[in-house]
Amino acid sequence: MELFYKVLYPLLLFVNAAMGNWWNMAVSESAGTLNNSIESAPPLRRDSCQRLTFLVDRQKQLCQLSDHIVQVIQSGAEQALEECQHQFRHSRWNCSTVSNSTDIFGGVLKFKSRESAFVHALSSAALAHSVARACSRGELNECSCDGRVRKRTPRHWQWGGCSEDIRYGEMFSRDFVDSKEDKNSDEGLMNLHNNEAGRRAVRSRMQRVCKCHGMSGSCSVRVCWRRLPQLRLVGDALATRYEGASHVKVVDRKRGKNIRKLRPLHLDMKKPNKTDLVYLEDSPDYCEPNDELGILGTRGRTCNRTSIGLDGCRLLCCGRGYQTRIRDHEEKCRCHFVWCCKVHCDVCRSKRDHHVCN
Known part of the structure; x- marks a missing residue:
């Protein structure tokens, strides 16, 4: 247990009601500023933890225990933000970030909205994914390949190779991310549900990969192992869940002790299962700029x-209309192979319409 708690720190900040504090930790050593695209941050080391004033003493203590886990989670944070911006690139809120703030998303995630639900789920999933991947690569001392699958006895094939240990990744994510949530609060219940939905999105998409062995390609022996899905597949799945997220409320059930549960806002709505995303409040208006919330608007x-x-x-464009601008466009064309060994292309120029929201 002592070894396990050595790695329970960094993503506490990554998902605590807004992914921002962990991301701030991940980029605090960078001279650059965050914009709508990600800028690579230099590796954060444990000796930087004392300088991060937004960490409490226990967080700093845990942060200082391992350079490797801090860097693994920094990488996971970068991938999660990149995936969030990919999934929302066409939406009114495009997962835009705000510089010079303790929260990279401004005040957007202060709302218990479906956007907050998505970010929590993706953050939790990214942590589980990042840690499991690091385990299989031998980057962490606390874990390695998943040896439990070898105890199974499948027919016609056998386990081998290095199965990526999603169980350890989930355990890390659950104990670390969820530890900051107050299950007695409405927001805490919502976040805990969405955190688990994110982890399940990874687990349910684990893939079995096999390789044949035998003389002349006979495949007399087939060796298989379990591989993590690409984070893009997880992001796609969570984006679908986001579109169908359930609007819920918190109800108190007294059966010997007070139990608080999430239930559909209206009786005719389907009860959400453990893989669904849930939200408690409607989203703010993303059409117009709001400096207080860090909303850029769509103009x-x-x-x-x-x-x-x-x-x-x-x-x-939220009904405001749009302007059409003509822009020059250049691309390679009429390419042909020149012996030996080049490809020669002309540059073709054209004019294209470019539509911009008013």
């Missing part, structure tokens, strides 16, 4: 005139 955003989706001008 000046590029839209797709022909799309009926979220990236379409009608939805993205």
